[in-house]
Amino acid sequence: MSRNEVFTDIFEVNDLDQDGKKFDRVSRIKATSESADMELILDINSEIYPMRVQDKFTLTLALSL
DSSP: OOOTTEEEEEEEEEEEEOOOBTTTEEEEEOOOOOOSSEEEEEEEEEETOOTTTTOOOEEEESSSO
């Protein structure tokens, strides 16, 4: 992890649009961290980043680009 990165982890998608789809191009995912005891709820543009249950992705938070 570089000095610019505040947090990085791999998440697995557990649920997709649990309460139904509210917008055409947006999905709400629920994901669980692989290494930390953490659950993430995230709204994503499903046209740019299509995801399915059991997909894995890396999330990195940085101080700047």
